[in-house]
Amino acid sequence: QVQLVESGGGLVQAGGSLRLSCAASGRTFSRYAMGWFRQAPGKEREFVAGISWSGGSTYYADSVKGRFTISRDNAKNTVYLQMNSLKPEDTAVYYCAGADTIVRVTTPGRYDYWGQGTQVTVSS
Helix, strand or coil, rough: CCCEEECCCCCHHHHHCEEEEEECCCHHHHCCEEEEEEECCCCCCEEEECCCCCCCCEEEEEECCCCCCEECCCCCCCEEEEECCCCHCCCCCEEEECCCCCCCCCCHHHCEEEEEEEEEEEEE
């Protein structure tokens, strides 16, 4: 079992930055691929970024490529999402998720564990 708790959301102006953190409990955190998703009101949950269990492979949605960076610290059982050059369209609830897999996963149904989400609001 892995339990996930996100933090770091908030209100920021367009062009600003935020760093989200996702703290995991459980001894097996390091074996899980991790991902960040987001969901805006009235929209489906969408993939934002993913990282392999070792941190050696990262992948991003086209909409955030070059602006967001996912990373992890397995010693601290934490995964991060650094968000720069934020835009109003990045406004959403952001979720971290864990998947017991070694392959790239970008669909919500492939993830086994989810956090409760943290709100990110970008004002124009």
